Amino acid sequence: MNSRYNLSIVRNLRHRRGLTLKQLAAKSGITYATLEKVETNKTAPSLKTLHAIASGLGIPTGELITLSEKQIVWRSKVKFVTGEYSEKINPGIENCKVGKLNNVKVLRFKAQNGINVKAPQLHENCNAICCVLSGCLDLIVSGETYRLNADDCILFDGMLDHTYEQIEAGEYIAVHIPKDAYSIKNSLIQADDQESE
Numbered sequence: 001m002n003s004r005y006n007l008s009i010v011r012n013l014r015h016r017r018g019l020t021l022k023q024l025a026a027k028s029g030i031t032y033a034t035l036e037k038v039e040t041n042k043t044a045p046s047l048k049t050l051h052a053i054a055s056g057l058g059i060p061t062g063e064l065i066t067l068s069e070k071q072i073v074w075r076s077k078v079k080f081v082t083g084e085y086s087e088k089i090n091p092g093i094e095n096c097k098v099g100k101l102n103n104v105k106v107l108r109f110k111a112q113n114g115i116n117v118k119a120p121q122l123h124e125n126c127n128a129i130c131c132v133l134s135g136c137l138d139l140i141v142s143g144e145t146y147r148l149n150a151d152d153c154i155l156f157d158g159m160l161d162h163t164y165e166q167i168e169a170g171e172y173i174a175v176h177i178p179k180d181a182y183s184i185k186n187s188l189i190q191a192d193d194q195e196s197e
Helices: 009-016 021-028 032-039 047-057 061-068 181-196
Strands: 096-101 104-111 126-141 144-149 153-157 162-178
Touching (some): 009 021, 009 061
Antiparallel strands (some): 104 162, 126 144
């Protein structure tokens, strides 16, 4: 079986639909033994078999193949990046820790009220998601202000000019996701290759 695919996802999808192996095999028009081999990655199924299973699950064949692409877990520590980026260009960067997962970044900010953070050097062509864990902040994006309190989340284009203004001491997380979906996929493939070395 190709190491890029993990068809145990069929078991997960089957369980989510409340189906037994026998029931899904019957719905798919394949044998119990064939389905069991597919779920345990003991066979490389034909496209015809994958189509039958996908039909039994009620999803397109392409979606089943995409879902079966090997999923990777990649772990990183967040760390202060003060020495890596100019504090003149990135005011408030000393309040930021960054975790890098290739070209995906997770930023953790902890700041007292009155602190402003503007870190353009941390942005590439990405979308940004910000989630406030505690406190209150104003996110100013292209001149428009968004007041965010604890448990508020916001999604915006990370290339737009933006500043975080801490209104009340607290903590928030921002995730920078490349706009190109292939970048994330390539990050996962590189992580898998590093793990196997």
